[in-house]
Structure formats: structure tokens, C-alpha cells
Amino acid sequence: MIKYHPSTDLLDAFAAGKLPTSMAIALSAHVELCQECQAYVATAEEKLASTAFDQETVGDEELLVNEWDHNAEDEMLAAIFEQAANDVDALEQGELKQSEPRATQITVGDKTYALPRSLQRFGDSSWASFGKIQRARLNLDEGATRASFLHIDEGGSVPAHTHKGYELTLLLDGTFEDESGQYVPGDFILLDSRHHHTPYTKEGCLCYTIADAPLYFTKGVSKLLNTVGHAIY
Template structure:
């Protein structure tokens, strides 16, 4: 059962289209897995649409009089209705698109928000495979991470924030156990060492590299950028 959800302010920002793409993907994918948050988002969409459309009476477009130049809106309206409408067949074509992703021996079904990244290039380090999504959002990096069964990521903290959306499998850390759909945001105050028994696939967004804090794993800091 999903225990970790995005805050409602984040869901509202997502609905308003105000979140960056990297975080929008995470919220969208979470909503696909979580009926509870989906309901919050649907309600927010309705409320925003109501605010957008107001509640005023319909008005007619002003008829252009010969003395006046034709209104810009009127020209646009005329041009739009000259266009052919789409054939109804597009309805099913729009949903046809693969969201299957094969990786090693496993095939995952990606959330819709991630399906255009199913062909992203992967690179590996030890037990971890990473595919960076080329979203071009400056310091904010978004990646898919696949972690092999019976693997741990050494004790670390986060210089910025790190969002993890668990897409498949499960993992645990000092604060508990996480399952498919969990939406976890950590920042510099959190230290943890996640471990996965069965392996997992995550979507992560962070704005700074991980910082490893114990023993020999500190050696990972120079290469920590791999995980960011």
C-alpha cells in the first residue's frame, strides 16, 4: 500500500502546470498509481477550470462594422473553423504507444508520463543502472535507476533535494519500507542507506549529487555524480 504521497500544494502546482517537467513526470506517474492523489488532482483541476472560466453570461463577438478593421479574434475564429476536424479514428490512435521497457532480464510497464523515455540509454556502476532523462533543466537532473536484488546504496545524505518515485519492486532504509508508487522527498537533513532485497526500479529527481558519509564509501563522492 502506498504510504508516501506528494503534498497537496505540489499536486495543485502540478495541475496548474507550474511544476518543472522533471517533477511533473513524478507527480503524473504517482497519480497513475494512486487513486487517492488522483482524486485530489481531479478536484483541483475542476476548481481551477471553474476559476478560469468564471461564471459570467455568454457574450456575442462584436460584429465588425464596415468602418472598423476586422477584429483580430474574428479573423482567428474564421480561420479555425475553416480547418477540417480530426477523424474519430484518432481517438484510439492517441492511446496506442508502447510503454513497455526491457532492461536486462526484466520488462517493466512504465507510467504514461515516462513512456517516451523507454528507449533512453543506460549506463551501469556496480549494482546500479542509470538512464538520464534529457530534460535540460539545469542543475535538476532526472533519471531512471535500476538497482539489482540484494544491493545497498552506502550511507549518504543529500546536498539538495532528492525525490524518489518507486516504480517497481521495493526497498527499505532507516525510516521504513517503501513500495511501488511511494513518492519520497528527502533533503540535506536526511541520512540514509537504502537496501533492496528483490531489486527495484525508481524514477529520481535531484538538484545536487549524493554525498556519501561513511568509511570507504566516501571514495564514491568523486564519482557520486553518477547517481545524480
């Protein structure tokens, strides 16, 4: 059962179409996998539709950003909204690519995984390998913010690390665990510099990830791998 969900602020922003492309893809994939969030978004969309022509309504985005400025966690979400504004500029300039042909599955090594609809146009992405970790970057033209497929082989792990910015991990298939517990497909895990963890998978897993800064490894010889942190974020 899915235990980790987007905040209601993110779900509201998704329903209103106010997220950057990378995060909108993540929300769409999670909502496809999670009946609870499907129901929430459907209700939010109905409310938006009923007030669409209310000229006195203050813009939802402005209200959300003002609320999020009050603490560190909300600043992380405000950074996501800042990227959304850049997406609008890119669309106006015709810089964002049109949808590519879709593939319902993706193959990594000898394993094949089904993809949520929002990720199917990236099914032919090219993979780079770092030991038991494989990364395929998605070309979304979002500057420093990078979206990727991340695959970890059976028995693989990512060394203990924290984040210089924010990191979103949406588990698509398999399971992994860290100091906070075990995650299952559909779990939506949003972390920042306040979090330290050591993801490990027994059976292997496929994730969709977003990060706006490199990983920073924190323990022992793993600190020597910080150049690799730039490669896999």
C-alpha cells in the same frame, strides 16, 4: 499500499500546470498509480476551472512561493518552482524537445518493467552501470536538475548518503527499504540535506529519480565514492 504521497502544495501546483517538466512527470506517474491522489487532483482541477476567469484571483504560484520561504523544507519546494520558470523560458525559445515515440515497457538486464504513461517516451534510454546500480538519464534540458531511471539489482544498495540539494524518488516497481521503512510501487519520497539514508533492495527495484545536486556519501570508505555520487545523480 502506497504510504508516501506528494504534499498538497505539489498536487495543487501539478493541477495548475506550474511544475517543471521533471517534477510534472513524477506527479503524473504517481497520480496514475495512486487513486487517493487521482481524486485530489481531479477536485483541484475542477476548482481551478471554476475560477479560471476570476480576474481578482491572485496567482497561485506567487502565494505558494511566499508561503514556502518560511522554513527549510519549504525552501526545497520553492527551488522546484524556480526550475518551473526556467521550463517556461525554454518552451518559449523552442528548446524543449517534442514527445518521442512511446514504449510501454523498459528492459534492464534480464528484467522488463511496465512504465506509467508519462515515462513511456523514455523507454529507449541508455543505461550506465555502477556495480549493482544502473542509471539511465532522461534528457530534459533542466540544467543542474537531472531526472533518471535508477535500477538496483537484487541484494543491491546505495551507500549511506545525504543530499546537497533535493532528491525525489518515485518507486515504479519492486521494493526497497531504508532507515525509515519499506517502500512499495507508487511511493513518492522527497528528501534533502536534512535526511541521511541507506537504500537497500532484496528483490531489486526500478525508480524514477530527480536530483538537483550530487549525492554525498557519509560513512566509512563510502566517502571515497563521492566522485561516483556525481555520476549517479
